[in-house]
Every structure is written in structure tokens, then in C-alpha cells.
Amino acid sequence: MNESLLFLIPLLPLLCAVLNMFFGMRLPRLFAETMAVTGVAGAFVLTLLFWGQGGGEGTRAVLFSWLSSGSLEVSFALNFDRLAAPMTLMVTGVATLIHLYAVGYMHGEDDYARFYSLLNLFVFAMLMIVLADNLLVLFLGWEGVGLCSYGLIGFWYRKLENAKAGTKAFLVTRVGDVFLGIALLWLFTLTGTLSISAINAQAATISPGVVIALSLLLLLGACGKSAQLPLMTWLADAMAGPTPVSALIHAATMVTAGVYLLCRFFPLVSLSAVAMTAITAIGALTAIYAATCAMAQREIKRVLAYSTMSQVGYMFMAVGAGTVAGAMFHLLTHAFFKAVLFMAAGCVIHLADNENDIFKMGGLARRGPPELFWVFLAGAVCLAGLPLTGGFFSKDGILLALFSHPDPVYRVFWLIGVVTALLTAFYTFRLVYLVFAGEYRGAGHPHAIPLLMRWPLWPLALLGLGGGLLNLPAFVGGGEALHHWYGTLAGLEVDASQEVEWMLVGLAAALTGGGWFAARWRYRSYRPPLDNAVSRFLLSGWRADALVDCLFVRPFAAMARFCSTGCDRTLFDGTINGLGRLATSWSNLLVLLTTGRLTSYLSAFAWGFLVLLGWFLLKLVNGGGHG
Amino acid sequence: MTIPFGHALAFAGALFVLGLSCVLIRRQIMMILIGVEIMLNAASLAFVAASAYWRQPDGQVFVLLLMAITAAEVAVALAMVVYLWRRKRTLVADEFNGMHG
Numbered sequence: 059m060n061e062s063l064l065f066l067i068p069l070l071p072l073l074c075a076v077l078n079m080f081f082g083m084r085l086p087r088l089f090a091e092t093m094a095v096t097g098v099a100g101a102f103v104l105t106l107l108f109w110g111q112g113g114g115e116g117t118r119a120v121l122f123s124w125l126s127s128g129s130l131e132v133s134f135a136l137n138f139d140r141l142a143a144p145m146t147l148m149v150t151g152v153a154t155l156i157h158l159y160a161v162g163y164m165h166g167e168d169d170y171a172r173f174y175s176l177l178n179l180f181v182f183a184m185l186m187i188v189l190a191d192n193l194l195v196l197f198l199g200w201e202g203v204g205l206c207s208y209g210l211i212g213f214w215y216r217k218l219e220n221a222k223a224g225t226k227a228f229l230v231t232r233v234g235d236v237f238l239g240i241a242l243l244w245l246f247t248l249t250g251t252l253s254i255s256a257i258n259a260q261a262a263t264i265s266p267g268v269v270i271a272l273s274l275l276l277l278l279g280a281c282g283k284s285a286q287l288p289l290m291t292w293l294a295d296a297m298a299g300p301t302p303v304s305a306l307i308h309a310a311t312m313v314t315a316g317v318y319l320l321c322r323f324f325p326l327v328s329l330s331a332v333a334m335t336a337i338t339a340i341g342a343l344t345a346i347y348a349a350t351c352a353m354a355q356r357e358i359k360r361v362l363a364y365s366t367m368s369q370v371g372y373m374f375m376a377v378g379a380g381t382v383a384g385a386m387f388h389l390l391t392h393a394f395f396k397a398v399l400f401m402a403a404g405c406v407i408h409l410a411d412n413e414n415d416i417f418k419m420g421g422l423a424r425r426g427p428p429e430l431f432w433v434f435l436a437g438a439v440c441l442a443g444l445p446l447t448g449g450f451f452s453k454d455g456i457l458l459a460l461f462s463h464p465d466p467v468y469r470v471f472w473l474i475g476v477v478t479a480l481l482t483a484f485y486t487f488r489l490v491y492l493v494f495a496g497e498y499r500g501a502g503h504p505h506a507i508p509l510l511m512r513w514p515l516w517p518l519a520l521l522g523l524g525g526g527l528l529n530l531p532a533f534v535g536g537g538e539a540l541h542h543w544y545g546t547l548a549g550l551e552v553d554a555s556q557e558v559e560w561m562l563v564g565l566a567a568a569l570t571g572g573g574w575f576a577a578r579w580r581y582r583s584y585r586p587p588l589d590n591a592v593s594r595f596l597l598s599g600w601r602a603d604a605l606v607d608c609l610f611v612r613p614f615a616a617m618a619r620f621c622s623t624g625c626d627r628t629l630f631d632g633t634i635n636g637l638g639r640l641a642t643s644w645s646n647l648l649v650l651l652t653t654g655r656l657t658s659y660l661s662a663f664a665w666g667f668l669v670l671l672g673w674f675l676l677k678l679v680n681g682g683g684h685g
Numbered sequence: 686m687t688i689p690f691g692h693a694l695a696f697a698g699a700l701f702v703l704g705l706s707c708v709l710i711r712r713q714i715m716m717i718l719i720g721v722e723i724m725l726n727a728a729s730l731a732f733v734a735a736s737a738y739w740r741q742p743d744g745q746v747f748v749l750l751l752m753a754i755t756a757a758e759v760a761v762a763l764a765m766v767v768y769l770w771r772r773k774r775t776l777v778a779d780e781f782n783g784m785h786g
Contacts, residue, residue, distance in 0.1 A: 653782060655777050
């Protein structure tokens, strides 16, 4: 394939997005749907065709010169390299299946053109992040996914809480984006270039203190997009969006953009041990935080949202431990099984008559098509890390990297990761038992599930289950394909003995089993939800929203009130209005002079004449010399 | 017999003050107009006297111009007086105060 055709990969979704945006409602519905799916599927096929060019040094395609000012020359360039190729394939592939699912899911929706155009636009923006060769293109995609995420979370904007959730996601991620913007501009002033590869090549010349600051700024930017502590509050509320959106944006692709960003800048970030520890710490804290929150959630999609945060925390830990291959491996398997879980959750909600509360479900295994249970279970065992599934291998690789890291503090992070794995298994099986086991506890009538909402689950479920084959570790006879594919980009080598690896595998298996047994013991026969202080605390996400409200929102509102009523209305408006009133009252006085009576004018005229005359006389008397 | 310049100016001044007094004191529009005419004639007289004193024709030329302008002014003013009379059936100047602020 000609490298100049690389631009077709993002162009196809963009084209379909624009067409749907302007003509979608005038075209037949089937045409709009087909176009949306075709755009993404076309990008997927193109990625497959381009695959060979991703190896080695990758392929770089310059489309046109975007900005040119003095020494600054920014071209709109794409880079299809070893890091981008698998990510592009995953994004387009998963997006294709989710688009197909969305066609079924949005069957009764009237406003379909807006939905499909935003969804396609999202894929375009995500591909911009993945394929960006320079910081400006990256930032374009970065902001683009934020915009589409905002539009799609608040897709049903007539319900105020949905619109609020969209705004919240937009604002919270914007905090991260500001830090990212600072980092990008700083990088530009330091290196004089916007090209990512050039910056990474010059990373060693930057002074260590600046590297730490830059890495932390990048980390904060990644935290915003990936819903990590402390910018994590938006993701659970983002579940207000349609389920395909949750599956595509808030599970498989956009929330992993932060991980991808850190992997992109790994040569820079890895120079600073402090930054690496900070990344790991953020990942570890988010992982355990989100896992505890997930244990108490009642809405099926919120459980999955918290588990997404937790799993993305694992990916951050992997980057922090220095294994880019491990992070990307978990990113890929997670994208598969979490997309399955979300899409199956959409079917489950259909079956439960649009009921989100898992305590009002139950017995859904017999209520709907039987394959739904198996597909959901496939996603769940991947998430729980059942041995031999994709999620097991990718999570195990991360825990191994943490365990064998030379720095002793990483043992603490490893321990957190292990505890999180146990909690993950527990809440996953809790979800399975509450949704599928026992008798139906709700009152709704099941909705029929369209065929398009069923079969896209299978390929993803199989990919999730077999995802381990992507990077099968050596000690079970695998080839570590992904690790070899990344080559020099894969990060640090994990140096561990066979015994340690087997020990960790055994531990992981035991944890999964333990979590399963605990969930089975607790939820096999239905028990109503606990309502004590701890569960309320976990249900509200450790009261993070209240904390943010207390720390930022309320002081900000108070300051805004001060600026509005204190400064603007009182001081400025008062001054201006006072001046106006002064002028009015003066003019009211002056109005008295214009009586409209001829005689008073005439006498005033005469008096004026007298004054003038007197003045001239005085001048004449005082010093006639002037003339 | 030649009249001294000072006498002529004094007479013109007295005439001007009389006209001004008429303008300021009377309330009837007709009387105000007559006062204005008297003031104009006083000014003309001063011009003529000055012209004779300095033996320059400019003053007399100016008086001729003034007469023409006065004729025009009186024509317009009397037309307005008729109009005002038709409006309010009165010629008291203070009745027409529609232009107050």
C-alpha cells in the first residue's frame, strides 16, 4: 500500500461523520446507519491492509503543512508505527463491532443522525490521537474525543442529569487537558519542535528536574482523560450516555488514551524514577479505590465504570513499572472484554425493562437468549482474571513487572494490585450472581433484543477469552508476540525466575478463586443490599463528589458570587449607574432653563448682551493697548 | 447745519435702549416686533452717522442692505403672527411655550 494513502484511515470516519451531520436526517435511515458502520469498517480494513507497514520504523505520511510561522513548521503528519498499529487495529475493530451493536441499540431513536455522526467523529478523533506524528495533531484528537464524549454522554439531553453528566465529564477532563497543554508548550519551547519522535530523541538532553515536571504534567493530562485519581469523578456519571457510547468511549478506547499518551512519551517519562513511581502510585491508588467503589454500586453500568477505572489503574501501574508492552497488552484485552461486558449489560438492561439496578434483576439467564449469559460470563471471567483468559495473562504480566521491580516500594504497589485483583474477582462475580442467578426480582417485561445487539458480542468475547495468545508469556511456552512486535519500544525487560512467575500465577488463580467463592457465599441466594455507613460511603465513590464540591466547586461559586454581586453589580455597575444618575439629575436642573417662553429668552439674551458689553468695556478701560 | 457725531450716537443709543425696553417689557408679540424694529432703526442711525463722520460710503451701503433684510424679516414675522393668532386666538408671547424642556 502506498504510504500516502495512510490518511484514508482517519478520513473515512470523518467523511461519514460530516455526511451524517449535514444530510443524515434527509437520507433514509438505513443509508445513514450503513454509512456510519461502513466508515469505521473501511478504516478497519485499511488498517489490516497497512499492517505490514507498521513494523520496523513505521510509516510516516505528511498530508500538508498545517502551520508555518518563522522557524515553526507544523505539518499534518500521521505516524503508523509499532505502537500505533495495534492500537489502530483495536480502535477500528472494536469500533466497527460497537457501531453494529449501536445500530440495533438505537433502533427506536429518532435523532439517529446526531448519534452516528458524533460516534464517527469520535473514531476520527481517537485515530488522530493514535496516529499523531506531532503534538498539535495529538492535541486536536485529544480535544476531539473530549468533545464527542461530552456530546454523547449528554445525548439524551432532555433529561437534565444527562446533560449535567456530560458537562461534568467535559469540565473535569478539561482540567487534565490544561496540564497536558502546558506540557506540550513546554516541550516545544525546550526542543523547538513538535514532532513526538524528535522530542523523544532529545529527551536525554533535558535537565532531570524539568523531566520530572514534564512527566507529572503529562501524567495529570493522562489522569483527566483516563479517569484516574484525582480527576476520576466524571467516569461513573458518564454512564448516563447510551450503552454503545459507554462501551466504545468510556471502556475500550478514550479512557485508555491516557495510557497510550504515557506510552508514546515513554522515552521521556522513563528518564525520571520519581515520575515513574508517581505514575505507579496513581495507578495503584485508583485501582484499589475504584475496586472498593465497584463492590457497593447498585447500577450495572456504574459497576462496570468503576471496574474500568480500576483496570486502567493497572495499565498505569504497568507503565510506571516500565513495561509498555504489558500496559498495551492489558489495554487491548481490557478493550475486548470490557466492550463485551458493556454491550451485554445493554442487553441485560433491555431484558430488565430499562432497569439499571442489579438488585432488581436476577434470573436473567433464563429470561433472555441463553447465549447472553455465556457472553457476559466470558467478559466477567476475563475481568476477574480466571486463568487462561486474556485478562488473566495481561494482569499477571503487570503484577509480575511490579513484583520484580528493583525498587522495593514497588512491592507495596504489587500488594495493592494483588488486593485489587481479589476485589475485582469478588465484585465481578457479585455482578454475575445478582444479574443472572436466582429469580427475577423486578416487575418489568423483557424487551426483545435485536439480532444486531447479539452477534457483535461473540467476536469480542472470543477475543477477550483468547486475548492471552497476543502475548503469551514464555514460561507457559508462549512467544510473547506483542513484546517482540514492540521491540525497542516495549520498555524495560522483566527479569524474573520461573519459580517466581509460577508462584505469581498460582497466587492470581487463588485470588480469582477466592473472590469467586466469597461472591458465591454472599450472593448465590439473594440478599438485599446492605445499608450501613461503609456501603453508603463506597456507593458514593468515597464521597469524592462531595469532596470536590467542598474543595473546588463551592469556593469557586463563592468567588463567582463575590465577583458578580460584590464587584460587578455593586462596584462597577454602581459607579456607572451613579454617574448616569448624576448626569440625569444635572440635566433635570438644566431643563428648568428652557422654559419655552419667548420673553424669558429675550431677557436672557439682553442680560448676556449686557455682560458681553461690560466685558468689552472693561478690557477697553484696563488696557486698550491690546486692541 | 451739521449735527455733531456725539449727538447722533447718543440719540441712536437712546433709541436702542427704548427699543430694548419695549422688547423686554411688553408681552404682546406685536409690541415685541415693534421694539425689534426700533432697535434696528437705532443701529441704522448709528451706521449713517458714522458714515457721515468718516466720509466713507460703507455705512450707508450697509443701511440699505439692512432695510431690505428688515423688510423680509417683517414679512416673515407678520405671517407667523397671523399663524399664531389662528392657533390660539391670542398674541401673548408666554402662551406659546410648547418648546420647553
